[in-house]
Amino acid sequence: MTKPVQPDAPTPPKGNGGRANSSTETIDQWASQEYKYGFVTDIEADSAPPGLSEDTIRLISAKKGEPEWLLDWRLKAYRHWLTMTEPTWPKLHYPPIDYQQIVYYSAPKQNTDGPKSLDEVDPKLLETYKKLGIPLAEQAALAGVAVDAVFDSVSVATTYKAKLSQLGIIFCSFSDAVKEHPELVRKYLGSVVPYSDNYFATLNSAVFTDGSFVFIPKGVRCPMELSTYFRINAQSTGQFERTLIVAEEGAHVSYLEGCTAPMRDENQLHAAVVELVALDDATIKYSTIQNWYPGDENGVGGIYNFVTKRGKCQGRSSRISWTQVETGSSITWKYPSCILIGDNSVGEFYSVALTNMCQQADTGTKMIHIGKNTSSTVISKGISAGRGQNTYRGGVKINKGADNARNFTQCDSMLLGDQCGAHTFPYIEVKNNTARMEHEATTSKIGEDQMFYCNQRGINTEDAVSMIVNGFCKEVFKELPMEFAVEAQKLLEVSLEGSVG
Amino acid sequence: MIEVKEQKQTYATRFERIEAGVVEGGSASLLAIRKAAFSRFTELGFPTTKHEEWQYTNIAPIAEAEFERMETDTASGSIDDIAPFNFGACAATLVFMNGKFAPHLSAVGNLHEGIRARSLADALSSDDPLITRHLARHAKFDEHAFTALNTAMMEDGAFVYIPPGVVVEQPIHLIYLTSSAQPGSYHPRNLFVLGSSSQATLVESYAGLEGTRYFSNPVTEIVTEAGAVLDHYKIVRESDEAFHVSTLQLHQHQGSNASSTTVSMNGRLVRNDIRTLLDGDGCDCTLNGVQVIDGTQHVDNHLVVDHAKPNCNSREFFKNVLNGKSRGVFSGRIMVREDAQKTDAKQTNQSLLLSEDAQVDSKPQLEILADDVKCTHGATIGQLDEDAVFYLQSRGLDFETARSLLVYAFAREVIDEVRIDGLRNQLDELLIARLPQGQLLRERL
Numbered sequence A: 001m002t003k004p005v006q007p008d009a010p011t012p013p014k015g016n017g018g019r020a021n022s023s024t025e026t027i028d029q030w031a032s033q034e035y036k037y038g039f040v041t042d043i044e045a046d047s048a049p050p051g052l053s054e055d056t057i058r059l060i061s062a063k064k065g066e067p068e069w070l071l072d073w074r075l076k077a078y079r080h081w082l083t084m085t086e087p088t089w090p091k092l093h094y095p096p097i098d099y100q101q102i103v104y105y106s107a108p109k110q111n112t113d114g115p116k117s118l119d120e121v122d123p124k125l126l127e128t129y130k131k132l133g134i135p136l137a138e139q140a141a142l143a144g145v146a147v148d149a150v151f152d153s154v155s156v157a158t159t160y161k162a163k164l165s166q167l168g169i170i171f172c173s174f175s176d177a178v179k180e181h182p183e184l185v186r187k188y189l190g191s192v193v194p195y196s197d198n199y200f201a202t203l204n205s206a207v208f209t210d211g212s213f214v215f216i217p218k219g220v221r222c223p224m225e226l227s228t229y230f231r232i233n234a235q236s237t238g239q240f241e242r243t244l245i246v247a248e249e250g251a252h253v254s255y256l257e258g259c260t261a262p263m264r265d266e267n268q269l270h271a272a273v274v275e276l277v278a279l280d281d282a283t284i285k286y287s288t289i290q291n292w293y294p295g296d297e298n299g300v301g302g303i304y305n306f307v308t309k310r311g312k313c314q315g316r317s318s319r320i321s322w323t324q325v326e327t328g329s330s331i332t333w334k335y336p337s338c339i340l341i342g343d344n345s346v347g348e349f350y351s352v353a354l355t356n357m358c359q360q361a362d363t364g365t366k367m368i369h370i371g372k373n374t375s376s377t378v379i380s381k382g383i384s385a386g387r388g389q390n391t392y393r394g395g396v397k398i399n400k401g402a403d404n405a406r407n408f409t410q411c412d413s414m415l416l417g418d419q420c421g422a423h424t425f426p427y428i429e430v431k432n433n434t435a436r437m438e439h440e441a442t443t444s445k446i447g448e449d450q451m452f453y454c455n456q457r458g459i460n461t462e463d464a465v466s467m468i469v470n471g472f473c474k475e476v477f478k479e480l481p482m483e484f485a486v487e488a489q490k491l492l493e494v495s496l497e498g499s500v501g
Numbered sequence B: 001m002i003e004v005k006e007q008k009q010t011y012a013t014r015f016e017r018i019e020a021g022v023v024e025g026g027s028a029s030l031l032a033i034r035k036a037a038f039s040r041f042t043e044l045g046f047p048t049t050k051h052e053e054w055q056y057t058n059i060a061p062i063a064e065a066e067f068e069r070m071e072t073d074t075a076s077g078s079i080d081d082i083a084p085f086n087f088g089a090c091a092a093t094l095v096f097m098n099g100k101f102a103p104h105l106s107a108v109g110n111l112h113e114g115i116r117a118r119s120l121a122d123a124l125s126s127d128d129p130l131i132t133r134h135l136a137r138h139a140k141f142d143e144h145a146f147t148a149l150n151t152a153m154m155e156d157g158a159f160v161y162i163p164p165g166v167v168v169e170q171p172i173h174l175i176y177l178t179s180s181a182q183p184g185s186y187h188p189r190n191l192f193v194l195g196s197s198s199q200a201t202l203v204e205s206y207a208g209l210e211g212t213r214y215f216s217n218p219v220t221e222i223v224t225e226a227g228a229v230l231d232h233y234k235i236v237r238e239s240d241e242a243f244h245v246s247t248l249q250l251h252q253h254q255g256s257n258a259s260s261t262t263v264s265m266n267g268r269l270v271r272n273d274i275r276t277l278l279d280g281d282g283c284d285c286t287l288n289g290v291q292v293i294d295g296t297q298h299v300d301n302h303l304v305v306d307h308a309k310p311n312c313n314s315r316e317f318f319k320n321v322l323n324g325k326s327r328g329v330f331s332g333r334i335m336v337r338e339d340a341q342k343t344d345a346k347q348t349n350q351s352l353l354l355s356e357d358a359q360v361d362s363k364p365q366l367e368i369l370a371d372d373v374k375c376t377h378g379a380t381i382g383q384l385d386e387d388a389v390f391y392l393q394s395r396g397l398d399f400e401t402a403r404s405l406l407v408y409a410f411a412r413e414v415i416d417e418v419r420i421d422g423l424r425n426q427l428d429e430l431l432i433a434r435l436p437q438g439q440l441l442r443e444r445l
Helices: A018-031 A052-063 A067-084 A123-132 A140-145 A161-164 A174-180 A182-188 A199-207 A448-456 A461-477 A482-496 B001-018 B026-046 B060-064 B079-085 B118-126 B129-134 B146-151 B386-394 B399-415 B421-434 B438-444
Strands: A045-047 A106-108 A146-151 A154-158 A170-171 A212-216 A226-231 A242-247 A252-260 A268-269 A272-280 A283-291 A303-313 A318-328 A331-334 A337-340 A346-355 A360-363 A368-369 A374-383 A389-398 A406-416 A422-430 A437-443 B091-098 B116-119 B158-162 B172-177 B183-185 B189-194 B199-208 B214-216 B219-224 B231-239 B242-251 B258-266 B268-277 B283-294 B296-306 B313-322 B327-336 B346-354 B359-368 B374-382
Touching: A018 A045, A052 A067, A067 A199, A161 A170, A161 B183, A170 A174, A174 A182, A174 A212, A174 A242, A182 A212, A182 A242, A199 A272, A199 B118, A199 B327, A212 A252, A242 A252, A242 A283, A272 A318, A272 A389, A272 B231, A283 A303, A283 B199, A303 A318, A303 A346, A318 A461, A318 B283, A337 A346, A346 A360, A346 A461, A346 A482, A374 A389, A374 A422, A374 A461, A389 A406, A389 A437, A389 B214, A406 A422, A406 A461, A422 A437, A422 B374, A437 B359, A448 A461, A482 B183, B001 B026, B001 B146, B026 B129, B026 B146, B060 B242, B079 B172, B079 B199, B091 B116, B091 B158, B116 B118, B118 B158, B118 B189, B118 B386, B129 B158, B129 B189, B146 B242, B172 B214, B189 B199, B189 B231, B199 B214, B219 B231, B219 B258, B231 B242, B231 B268, B231 B421, B258 B268, B258 B296, B258 B399, B258 B421, B268 B283, B283 B296, B283 B399, B296 B313, B296 B346, B313 B327, B313 B359, B313 B399, B327 B346, B327 B374, B346 B359, B346 B399, B359 B374, B374 B386, B386 B399, B399 B421, B399 B438, B421 B438
Parallel strands: A146 A226, A212 A242, A226 A252, A242 A272, A252 A283, A268 A303, A272 A303, A283 A318, A303 A331, A303 A337, A318 A346, A331 A360, A337 A368, A346 A374, A360 A389, A368 A389, A374 A406, A389 A422, A406 A437, B091 B172, B158 B189, B172 B199, B183 B214, B189 B219, B199 B231, B214 B242, B219 B242, B231 B258, B242 B268, B258 B283, B268 B296, B283 B313, B296 B327, B313 B346, B327 B359, B346 B374
Antiparallel strands: A045 A106, A146 A154, A170 A212, A422 B359, A437 B374, B116 B158
């Protein structure tokens, strides 16, 4: 990451007073940086007209050939949604969303039979994936990653399915799961995030189009990292993903989710729901890299990312771990949570959130301790630059019966620039006197002495900032699976290119 | 809903009386503020637990009780009643019986020329320019129903002014004692103005005789001009049936140094809003607090430290000791505004849960808009260290005494910071009396 400085290499700081100058310069550079993954793939989409009504929901359900119970569930959610109001408590500012302007269904045109192999997949799609660097085709084998690539709302290609099915693992799109494993979907859908949970989750329950479904049977350890790339493509298509992961007794799975989105001016609403269920001794590790279009330097455009993620540690000694690297979206509203029901269960949350330009992030976690001897760890690192506003909002709740519950929370914020903000709003509720909980939060900037030390050692300002920020996030990065850890570091480096604190 | 409406009705009648001049209301400008405050109160209504700032404190019992204005005879109360609250020599002691100034119990010694220490009712009727300038100008009522209610209803309280450069060596003590057998409510209002480079110590004691049932809603505004040094203490020893909802608003100017300690011991429901605005370069602010509660007591401390100007330091240190079925709430917000560079803010909240049914809610918050700052907060919740208890037991202390000693040490950390010897000893006694095996502990210490 830090290149050794060659004596003949041109060094950016100009003279002695160059440090301060290059600081503001490079901040400006960062602030004016173009989004590197912005492009729109021109594919004909089979879309529903914009607007939301019971008819839209019936249309989605019919298009996907869903059973009656699922349609009923969707309608129940929709009717409940009509009685709800959009939450105003987050520290976020955005113009009101017109839910009637959104296209709720959009599927890429394809052969009615569906692609049987990668060769049959629309080459333009493959081109898009290549640009994003998704190891779908030949890289899939090398990287050992099974990718269920979601292009807008219908899953196009699924790899490694056969290999996984040998072990009894189900890894497929949500629509396929509804068709092939309705009993499992019916059993677990809404069991962690009920249809009436919150405004955006309820909206998702009514109109979700696709997503991923993972089922790991008893005692199976998934031999590879499962990965889905979400990608928003068609203009004004809100993505309403639904992901459900179930790990049976003693099962083990690591799931990766990563996102990039093309550049455009209209705000896009993304209201996904992720539900995790871990039974006795099961482990689920869920990692996310989110790098959607953040809008331009004036905050125009960009994705609204309103996500409900929740895991239920239902069984004894189960474990759910959330790791997230949030660098994109103009607005992030996301609180991956753990409900620790089983005795001895463990919940973890590791997060790096970076806001730049006019980005706003209100993110954190909620740890609800119900079972005995449950423990949770929360490590959150927020980095604010430009005019970014970064908020950690977290809750730790220790219920009456949760004897010997343990929580450790650490939220650190770093400010780069004088127009950004960093906020911390933790809520701690303890109803059991055997609980032990600690919460720590700090806010600081990169110290002048740290920068001076690096400069004086011949490390230029830019590399030094990148190095210090990466060091700041290290505790979180080390929790990421190998493939993601590399990507995350790259992502931060790209974001930090030409920036200095 | 109907009850709340009726409740508003009670207050409306009372407010009409103030408007009609039945109660001395002061100048016309103050009446305008009162009107604004009352209409704000009518809009806000009593907060419910759906309100973010009242999430953990249910004040429904206050709204339901429909407390009437406390009628009192100014000559009530005797020296014996207030004796337990005195802690030694004071520059001035102002006593308020059931919310009304009691001159026969108060003592104002030989104060330095220019110092004013008098009842607010008195000051209001004399049109003091300082009152017009400061009263109700600092404690914001737009978002706080109880402050609005106080602003509309205030009748009496203390007004203290220290002229520039004057150092008052001995503390000024305010005692609010409720002795009325009739349930009722009152809204004490205190205003302290410390002139530039002056120095003073202020102590507020709130207490009620056993068995009295009332609602006390004090608001204290303190202004420290440039370079002033303030040492402030507030002791809550209300009766076990009493409700106490208070607001303390500090407004600090350049280079001033303020320290405030809140000790909450008795009262059925106690809510302290402690806010400070650091409105000048280089201010220093320390907010300490400790509550030792038991039974079904509820104590809620809500702190806001607003760093509006650069180079200010703030320290917050609050401790909870919870026994029985008591509930402790802490909310501390540190705000650092855009140009408040070089801010150094630190907040610590520690809670000790001694019983199975005690509970604690903690909300330490940071809101930071400047980049060159150092801000930290820490919150811990736990129980006594078993090893420490074992160690003391191995030294011959029985289990209960060992525990009491450790709790004592935990709470003493705040009380140790009290700079008035007499008050420190008084608080020490109070603390020991509230501990299980306290008597035994006192003998051993």
